[in-house]
Amino acid sequence: MTELARLHAITKSFGGVHALRGVDFDIRAGEVHALLGENGAGKSTLMRVLNGEFPPTSGEIVIGGKPVHLRDPHAAREHGIAVVHQELALAPDLSVAENIFLGELPGVIGWGALKARARGLIERLGFQIDPGAIVGTLAVAHQQVVEIAKALSRDVKIIVFDEPSAVLSAQDAGRLHRIIADLRGQGVGIVYISHRLEEIFKISDRMTVMKDGQNVGTVNNGDITIDELIRMMVGRPLSAMFPERGRRTIGQEVLRLDRINAGRMVQDVSLSVRAGEIVGLGGLVGSGRTEVARAIFGADRLDSGSIHINGKPVQLRTPVHAVKAGIGLVPEDRKLHGVILDKPIRVNATMARLSAVVNALGFLRQGLERKLVTELGQSLRLKASSIDAPVSSLSGGNQQKVVLAKWFHAGGDLIILDEPTRGVDVGAKTEIYALINKLAEDGKAVLVISSEHQELFGLCDRILVMGQGELKGELLPADYSEERLLALSMTGRTTAPAMGEAA
Amino acid sequence: MISAVEAPAERKGGTSFGVLLQRFGTLAIFIVLVIVATLWSDAFLSRPNILNVLRQVATGAGIMAVGMLFVILTRGIDLSVGSIQALGSVLTGYFVAMSGYGPLVTILLVLLAGGACGLFTGLFVAYLRLPPFVMSLAMLAIARGLALIISDGRPIPLGEPGSAFTSFGSGFLWGIPQPVLLMFLVFILGGIVLNYTRFGRVITAIGSNEEAVRLAGIPVPRYILAVYVLSGVLAAVAGVISSSRTGVGSAQVGVGAELNVIAAVVIGGASLMGGRGGVINTFLGALIMGIIANIMNLAGVPGYHQQVYMGAIIVVAMLLQFGTGALKR
CATH class of the missing domain: 3.40.50.300 (P-loop containing nucleotide triphosphate hydrolases)
Structure with a gap:
C-alpha cells in the first residue's frame, strides 16, 4: 500500500506542557487506521497537527513523500486532508449546501448548481437530505453526514474521523461504517478515533495506541486481542498523591x-x-x-x-x-459554572448559603461573613492576597478550593x-x-x-x-485496575472477550 | 488536553491604571465637565442654575436610572421606562381629576400600575427566558398605548394650582426642590440595597455568571423578575413627579426617555454585559447628562443641534470609560 502521509517524531508543547513527545504516525492509501488512547493521551492534538491547526514544536510532516509545512487547516485541505470533528463544526443557521461549500463559496453564488453538487455528494454517501434544509434542524446523524460531505466536497486523500460514533445510534453508526468502507475502497486513507473497541476491531486495518503524548505501538488488526489493547492503553505507576484512607465511619x-x-x-x-x-x-x-x-x-x-x-x-x-x-455540586467546567470569576472570594464562598450571613431584614452581615470566609480559607489552605481578591486572580487549584469552600459553607x-x-x-x-x-x-x-x-x-x-x-x-x-475499569465501561464485562468474538 | 493548555491566567491585581479609570472614570468626566461649564458660563455655578439642573435630572433620567441600573446589573435592559413614565403621569391625572382619589391612594395605585408593567415584562424574561430587549420593547408599545387610550390623547389637568399634588412637584423643602430630595432618597436607598443586602449581592452575581449562581441553588428567576418590577415602579414614580410638576397628566412625557436613562447608567460605568456598576457612578452619569444639556442651553445651542452634540459627547464619554480597557486586550 502506498503511504499517503507520515508524521515523523512530532513534538508539541504548550508552555512547558508536553502534549506530544516524538510521535511517529503514518497513513496509507485504502486503509482504516484506528487511533486509540485515554482522554488526554494526545490523539486529538496529533490530528490537529496533521490538519495544520497546531504547528508542531519539532518534527516533520511528510505528504506524498515530500516534507511540507502546514500553515493552517486551509493548507492541509490543499494537500487533501480533511477532519470530521468530534464537535461538529457546522454553522447551524446555514443550509446544508452552504455548509458543505463554506470556505470556498464564490463571490456570486449560483444556487442551483451549488445545490445540485451538494445533492450529488450526499447521495454518494447513500443519504437523502434536502440541500436547502437548515443544518440546525437536522438530526445529529444527518449533521454528521453533512460534515462528511463537506470533507468530500474537494479532492480528498485523507479523512480523519474524531470520535464520530460517540453521538450516533447503533443503526446510524452502521451506516457510517459502510460509508467508511466505501471511501477505503476508493483508496482514501482514513484515521478513525474511537473509544468503542468492538467497533474498532470491526472496521480498522491497523491500530495505534497513544498514551501520555507518546505512541505506545502500532499493530495490525488480527495480531492483538481486546485485552492486550486495553493493557497498551493503561499502566502508569500509582503515585503517592492520595491521602491515607482516614478513620471514616460509614453511616446511613x-x-x-x-x-x-x-x-x-x-x-x-x-x-x-x-x-x-x-x-x-x-x-x-x-x-x-x-x-x-x-x-x-x-x-x-x-x-x-x-x-x-x-x-x-x-x-x-x-x-x-x-x-x-x-446536595452540593462541584461542576466540571469551573470557570463557566463553578465560580463567578470577577467577584471576590468572599462573595463566591457564601453564595450557596447566604442565609448564614444575612439578618432577618435581608441585610448582609459583612463582618461575620469576613470572619467565616477567613476561617474557611485557612482551613482549606487557600492561597490568596485577601478574601476580597477576585477569583480570576487565583490559580486553578485555588479557584477549585473556592468552589469547595462554597460547599463546606453550605454544609x-x-x-x-x-x-x-x-x-x-x-x-x-x-x-x-x-x-x-x-x-x-x-x-x-x-x-x-x-x-x-x-x-x-x-x-x-x-x-x-x-x-x-x-x-x-x-x-x-x-x-x-484500569484494564477492568475500561473493559467494564466499553464492553460491560470485567474480563474482555476473546478477540475472535469481537471481530 | 485543552485544560492543560490553558495555564491558570494569573491576572495582575492591585491598582493599575485601568482599574482606577474604571472606578473613577465617571468622576473624572464629571469634574472635567464642571470645570469646562464653569469657564464657559458664569451662570453655571449659580445656585438657581444648579438647582435647575438637579430638578431636571430628578424629573428626567435620575430616578429611573436606579431601576435601570438594577436591570442592567442582571445583564438585562428595560426599554419600557419612558412609556411607563407616561402611563404613570396619565394615571395620576386620571385618578386625581376623574376619580377624585386623594394623593396617597393615587400614588399607591400608580406605583402598582408601574409595578404591574414591570411584572409583565419580568415574567417573560425571567421564566420564559425571552430576550429582555424585545419584551421591554413590547411593553414600551403597550404602556404608551394604554396611556394614550386612558387620556384619549389629551392632557388631563390635575385640578387647581396649589393643590397637594402640584405643590409637591414645584415646591421646595430646606431650599431644595422636593423632586430632587426624592431622587436623593431613591439613590441612597438604591445604594443601600445594592451594597448591603442579599438582593444586591445576588443580582450583581447573576449578571457576572448566572449559571454559577443558579448552580449555587439560588432561585435566579425570582430575582430577575424583581428587578423589572422595581424598574417599573420607579418609572411610575417618575411619572407621578412629572405630572405633579407640570400640573397635567400627559401621554407625551418620557418619549425616548429610556435612551437617556440607559446612557446615564452606561456613562456611569455599568457594563451592559452585567455584573458591574454602582449607584454613585450612575448618579454621576445622570448628572453628566443633565450638565451637558444645561451647558448647551447656556451656550444657546439650538435645540435640534443639541441632540447631535449629545450623541457625540456620549461617544466621547464611552471612549474614555471603556476605550482604554479594550486597547489593553
Missing part, C-alpha cells in the same frame, strides 16, 4: 437513585451513597457520568425513576431544590464532584484530594466523577462504572 444511606432515566445518556441508573463514603463514578467521557450528576442536582429533568435523600423521597426539579435538600450532606482536579497542577491536586477526604471524614456522602482512573482508585471506597448511559458495574478496591 444519604443518596439513593432508583432506576432513574434522563434523556439518552441516563438509562435506568440505580445507585446509593452513604454518609462518610466516597463513591467514584467512572467510565469514559460521554458515558453519561456528568448527566447523572446533573439529574441528581436538578439541572436536567428526570424522565422516570425516583431519588431519595436521607431516606425521604425528593423531587429535585431545579438546583434550588437540590441545594435545599443538602449539605452530599457533595458531587465532577472532574475535581481538571486544570489543577500536581501539587494542588494532592491538597484537593485531602479536602475531598476531609468532606467524607466530616460525615458527608461524596460522589466523585473523574476521567483520571488513578484518581478514582486513590480516593474511592468503590467505583461505579458507566458506559453509554448505563451503569455497567461496580469495582471494589480489590478489583481496581
